[in-house]
Amino acid sequence: MTRIETLWGPWDHAPLDEVVELFRGLAVPWWVSGGYAIELAVGRAYREHGDVDLSVLRRDQLAARRLLSGWDPHVAGVPGGLRPWEPEEVLPEEAHDIWVREHPDGPWRFQLMLDEADGDDWVYRRDPRIRRTLGTLTVEERGFRRLAPEVQLLYKAKGRRAKDDTDFAEVLPLLGEDQRRWLDAALRTEHGTHPWRARLRSTGPV
Template identity: 35%
Template sequence: MRYDPRRHLWSALSVAQVRALFTTCPARWWLSGGWAIDHWHGSGSPSRPHGDIDVSTLRPALPALRPALPADLRPFAARRGHLFPLGKRHDDPEVHNIWVHDPGRDRFVLQINLEDGAETGWRYRRDPRITLPWDSAVASVDSVPTGTPVTQLLWKSPDPRPRDEHDLDVAHHLLGPAQRRWLRDAVRLAHPHSPWADDPRLGHP
């Protein structure tokens, strides 16, 4: 079915609900997207409205992650503006996002992003030259594995929307000099036309 924002509405899980859902899951997973930035910010309340909530995992780990979802939730593969029942589509290399639907409320509640990596570390799906050790890509924040600000901002960097600019405003204060250099260099390598390639919030060469 074609995605229609007027019909396909969201009522996202909370961070606490996500943690409860996956706390015993054997698969590698982590909080990602805008909520990851706010979770690092640690103000106790979101710094901006969030329309959804994301977790990420590696594609090969998805079969181990799916059993953590309650049986009444239905996963859909989101691809090119359409939503398909997931089935075995996680093997489709063009499926990178899974939307989880709660039929009882007729709302989507969670997005699962399929990312790249190996045992040794995380790899940026949009440019495999960019890698990080796992302990630099994901860290525990209040017992929730959470994507680090540099990885989340890199995903947001190709064509930043107003909410992405807000997230950079919030997150750049959390970065040390080495992290700012890494992010600036990664943006310049993967997305040289990004407005963040020369953004003073990421420092100067």
């Protein structure tokens, strides 16, 4: 685990298993996302992680907030940079990233992301033309669910960092033809051209 300093205090992320155990008490759908979703798809550890990401649908946010009643959750990416998420507060559409810690003097322990949905479809918040059925969004993993790797790669494709290219390279050989085709089409829709598209096509027909 890597301790990271930020303007709003240090990150010292909780072990993935501990965060998963906490969310087992949530009655609405949730899943592991971020870098750990890719690592779980690969089936082995291959890099360090600076945080743990879990996701829920925006429409289920209040159930998640109640689960976190004993924690100190804050909303990121809003005016002012970071502010408390008050109990029973419905967050505005622009808020999708929540930082969570045990108490105000402690380090940040994990992130909770809010995903968009339209009925039975997941909708990509950066480009609503990209969507898929909720039933295909996640994959069963040891009694919990993780985000499908092709969807996580779509999130990582914008503003690529070295770790995102590493995640792409590690999971690419494991993607089936349908997964590569979906990611190629999504990248084309959002970005037009993207360096990953050529590599997706080089591994087989898309």
